[in-house]
Every structure is written in C-alpha cells, then in structure tokens.
C-alpha cells in the first residue's frame with residue numbers, strides 16, 4: 001500500500017512524488033520507458049551526452065518563478081547547478097545586415113533592437129515597457145512584500161495592473177499589432193523563439209507570452225549543468241532517499257477505482273509482460289490526460305475526458321542533434337542559442353506555415369530553426385570532445401502520418417541533409433565537421449512520451465475561454481484521488497510541469 005503512485009516520470013510526476021516523499025509519504029513512480037524523465041534527460045552518444053530537450057529555463061530564485069518553492073522545499077539548489085546564458089538569443093534573418101543579439105535584461109534587449117531598428121525606438125520601448133509592467137504586476141501578486149515595498153511601488157502599481165488587465169483576453173498578434181502596426185520585423189525578432197511555445201501567434205495568449213518570454217528577456221535563460229538528466233537524477237535520488245521507489249520499464253495499464261469512483265490503485269505491466277497491482281488512494285497522472293482517461297473504467301474515464309473540454313494539444317517539435325569534430329565557436333557560431341529565420345519568413349503570421357514543412361521532402365523553403373551550441377557555456381555535456389549542437393523547430397504528427405518505416409527513415413535523412421546544408425550556408429565548414437547526427441520528430445515524441453500528436457507542452461497556450469479567471473489549472477480532476485502532475489495540468493515547459501507537480505502534491509497532501 002502506497003500513499004501515492006506517479007504514472008510517468010516526467011518532471012511533473014517526479015516533482016509530485018519527491019515532494020510527497022519529503023513530506024513522509026510512501027511513493028511509487030512507474031515509468032514505461034527504460035529511463036526516467038520523459039522529455040527531460042540526456043543520453044550518451046559519440047563520447048558526449050546528447051540533451052533530449054532543455055535549451056533554456058528560468059532560474060528558480062527569480063521572484064514569481066513557480067520552480068522556486070519546489071527547489072526550496074526539496075533543497076534542489078544544493079544538488080543542481082544552473083549555468084547562466086549571457087545572450088538569451090541571437091536572431092539571424094536575411095532582413096537584417098547582421099545578427100540581433102538579445103540579452104542583458106529588458107534594457108539590453110531594447111538597446112539591441114534600437115540598434116537594428118533605429119526608426120522604431122518608441123514602439124520597441126512601448127512593447128518592452130508593457131512586458132516590464134506585466135512582470136512587476138505578477139511579482140507584486142505572487143511574492144509577499146513588506147509595507148516599505150508597497151509604499152515604494154504604490155505609484156507604479158495601477159499602471160502595472162493596467163498593463164495586465166487591458167490585454168487579459170488578447171493574443172500575441174493583437175498586442176504586437178497594436179505596438180508595431182504592419183511593421184513585421186520587430187515582431188519577428190521578438191518572437192523568433194516562438195517554437196518554445198506554439199506555432200500560432202494569433203491564438204497564443206498574450207499573458208502567457210508576456211510572463212514566460214518576459215522572464216527570459218528580463219532575467220536571462222539558464223541551463224542545468226550536466227544537462228536536464230542531472231535534474232532528473234536529483235529528483236529520483238530525493239524520492240529514493242525518502243523511502244520511495246522508481247521503476248522503469250513499468251507500463252501502467254489500468255487505474256483502479258472503487259464503487260465511489262475514487263482512486264484505489266493501478267495495474268501495471270513489467271518488461272517481461274507480467275501484470276502487477278499496487279494500491280494507493282492517490283495517483284499523480286503524469287501521462288497525458290487522454291491516456292489516463294483510457295486507463296480508467298468507463299464512468300470516471302468519461303468524466304476525465306469531458307473535464308478537458310475542447311482544449312487543443314500543443315505543438316510537437318523536431319530536433320537534430322550533432323556531434324561535431326570541432327567546437328561550434330571555431331565554425332563561427334557566436335551564441336548559445338541562435339534563431340535562423342528563413343528568407344521566405346517576412347511576417348509573424350508565416351510561423352503558421354512553418355509547422356507543416358516536414359510533411360514534404362525538403363524544398364527551397366526551410367523551417368525557422370533554433371540552433372543551440374552547448375559548447376558556448378559550461379554545459380557539462382562533454383569532456384575532451386566538442387559539446388553537441390542541436391537544432392529544433394516545430395513539427396506535427398500529421399506531417400509523418402501514413403509513412404512506412406522505410407519512407408519515414410528516408411524523410412528524416414533528407415531533412416537532416418537539408419538542415420545540415422542550411423547550417424553550412426550560415427557557418428561554412430559546418431557540414432564537414434559533422435561526425436554524426438540524430439533526428440527526433442513528432443513521431444519520436446509520441447512514442448517516447450505517449451502524448452497525443454507528440455505534444456511536448458501539454459495543452460496549447462491559447463487565449464483562455466475565461467481570461468479573467470486566470471490560466472486554467474487542470475491539476476484537480478473529477479476523479480477523487482487523481483491529480484494531473486504534468487505540463488497538461490497547467491502550463492508547459494520545465495517551469496509549467498514542475499509547477500503542476502508541486503500543485504498536485506500540495507492538493508494530495510491536503511486531502512491526506
């Protein structure tokens with residue numbers, strides 16, 4: 001008999017299990033894959049470690065970061081080291097003579113953009129000013145302050161709150177259009193990393209962008225030294241030190257409920273095919289809700305399915321990871337993260353067309369790419385050999401639907417060749433330096449994570465139906481004892497998944 005069982009070992013499941021174990025609960029984590037972490041983790045290749053997902057996350061100590069409370073409660077900062085990324089992103093587009101280097105806080109980003117767009121200083125300041133005020137409002141609401149702080153901020157607070165309230169129901173496109181009108185270049189530069197969230201700026205909730213992107217622009221991005229696998233290992237260690245058990249190769253097949261439809265436990269299958277039953281009054285559902293609904297008896301399964309409403313799954317991503325014969329720096333790469341915008345992308349709206357490109361063999365239209373050179377920082381991914389370089393862009397499962405295994409392999413090989421050629425055009429010598437390359441697609445994500453469509457951020461960050469109620473938390477489900485502890489519980493990404501895991505643990509412990 002356990003106090004809680006996590007179905008899946010993604011960051012949300014591990015966070016919920018670690019917090020429960022730390023609070024004295026007996027926990028079991030069941031993971032279908034051979035390793036823990038879901039989308040988070042690293043794996044050995046060509047003498048270095050390849051990163052599965054992490055490009056950048058925010059430092060937990062930043063006020064208002066939901067990871068902060070988790071790191072404090074678990075003492076994670078003593079086990080995990082964050083490496084700062086000096087320039088959050090370099091953006092390269094044929095529309096500019098040289099790269100725009102965005103970093104140095106909101107003020108630094110403003111100067112960089114004024115340098116490349118000297119006629120748009122006021123518009124840039126207005127847009128970044130709205131982000132700055134939104135961050136201040138979030139900080140005012142999410143952090144406890146003393147009287148002196150409130151007195152010092154009294155004059156600014158109404159303006160900060162107005163920055164939030166006026167665009168509560170707006171999309172990223174709405175707000176960018178208000179600030180920049182039909183001038184698209186500043187929009188492209190400020191949303192060059194859109195694949196970190198979505199492919200559709202018309203549906204992307206402005207507040208989601210303002211807070212997540214604002215944190216990155218204001219406080220800079222960070223990487224976990226040793227890769228996201230180091231964070232996963234630390235969470236697993238905390239669970240095991242607390243007497244909990246983490247099992248890989250353990251596929252949950254059924255969620256067991258009682259006559260009252262409340263959770264009673266799970267049935268799972270080991271790698272040898274043997275079925276086991278474990279009992280617990282709480283399940284942290286880290287697998288996608290659609291999958292969890294399929295594991296429940298009909299009544300509770302239907303209830304969970306209905307509770308998800310009409311929300312759409314987020315985008316998926318493709319990723320090509322390279323082992324190079326020389327450091328990226330020697331080839332001319334000058335930033336940790338570079339957004340390469342193709343010449344056909346002239347408008348923010350063009351992002352929508354990008355996600356379908358992998359549905360065809362490569363043509364002269366390349367997708368926008370985010371290139372991460374892990375050798376530009378002390379990433380801890382390689383010793384004595386150059387650190388890996390990875391390239392990410394938006395993908396959809398429909399792009400690969402119906403392809404036989406041979407056609408799928410051929411499509412991937414063609415795209416690796418095309419992406420390599422694109423990088424070689426930007427940084428001559430890149431292709432010759434490639435020792436090996438490996439590509440993951442939406443299909444890989446679906447197989448590895450078990451998410452519908454290979455979604456990597458839970459639900460799409462669309463403008464919510466009831467924006468004034470704030471971002472919807474789906475952590476609590478209609479099935480008593482079942483909590484969504486994943487990106488599907490709230491927001492996507494490392495911060496969103498860990499935040500939902502923490503919320504799931506809090507609610508489960510309160511029930512206990």
Ligand SMILES: Cc1cc2nc3c(=O)[nH]c(=O)nc-3n(C[C@H](O)[C@H](O)[C@H](O)COP(=O)(O)OP(=O)(O)OC[C@H]3O[C@@H](n4cnc5c(N)ncnc54)[C@H](O)[C@@H]3O)c2cc1C
Nearest residue numbers: 008010011012032038039055056252287486487493494497
């Ligand atoms: C290429 C890429 C780049 C990314 N870059 C970033 C980034 O830079 N910054 C950022 O913040 N985020 C990034 N993300 C997103 C981030 O990694 C995810 O949003 C987050 O890790 C999701 O965590 P999760 O807890 O929802 O679980 P997931 O990672 O989705 O894991 C779910 C787990 O449940 C397991 N499972 C499913 N069904 C069962 C079953 N029946 N039985 C047992 N186990 C089961 C799966 O095997 C999986 O391990 C990126 C993702 C990808 C793929």
